[in-house]
């Protein structure tokens with residue numbers, strides 16, 4: 001398994017596998033956000049999503065592979081990419097404002113281009129932020145860099161800000177290979193495409209997922225992500241009732257077992273993903289969205305509204321094949337337990 005070069009290649013691969021895509025809506029560049037339905041006819045349905053953070057490509061490849069590999073009687077809806085623009089890369093993101101892809105070869109060349117063509121909002125301490133066309137562009141991550149409502153961000157409220165992947169050693173996120181999409185909220189907070197799931201104003205990609213979930217009422221939601229480390233972990237959410245929470249824990253336990261049985265590592269005992277997580281069992285953490293702030297992400301929202309839901313986090317420092325395999329194993333294990341619940 002390998003990362004997709006661009007979104008067009010992914011759509012062709014899905015089609016070549018004989019799957020029909022359903023267009024849920026369009027990203028601002030007119031890329032379709034698609035869902036593929038697989039599995040059986042039994043309800044509740046299962047929802048699998050990936051690619052809201054474009055640097056995290058193992059989940060995207062796994063989502064496409066799962067279209068052919070899942071064995072379940074339940075309906076499964078897979079949205080393999082929630083950010084097609086990001087998948088297409090930083091040059092592509094720039095083309096939305098420049099009219100064509102610039103022939104830049106490095107982040108340094110991108111910075112020179114941004115200073116020349118953009119309206120510079122900030123150029124200080126290695127951070128460059130410009131407005132160009134309808135979008136913001138930066139040279140690095142701005143998440144957690146500005147207080148909410150910082151006047152520097154005023155021209156970008158309601159707009160996306162793209163920054164380039166810049167990892168030398170992570171397959172699928174080489175320099176400029178992806179554009180990570182940030183979204184500045186109407187209140188001037190730097191968020192990203194895995195937020196806004198509970199807000200009336202939301203980017204179109206988010207609304208596509210929200211509308212699909214409202215239609216299928218998923219009994220299990222899996223969102224495939226990656227983190228910067230070299231071991232596996234996942235986040236769960238508190239459930240609306242004891243029965244859901246019991247099955248949530250069983251699915252998580254089985255998922256972690258599938259990872260360790262395969263020979264891959266889960267994060268060690270001392271690991272914590274952040275202050276708003278609480279450890280549930282080895283490799284599994286409750287995420288407390290109310291403590292984190294920023295509104296609800298897809299999995300927060302799914303747990304809040306529909307039922308058991310997990311964010312899957314493979315380690316981007318591992319070989320791509322292992323990351324994608326781990327993502328698939330986790331989904332398959334959780335879905336196996338889900339099937340037992342409704343047997």
Ligand SMILES: [Zn+2]
Pocket residue numbers: 053056225226
């Ligand atoms: Zn992510």
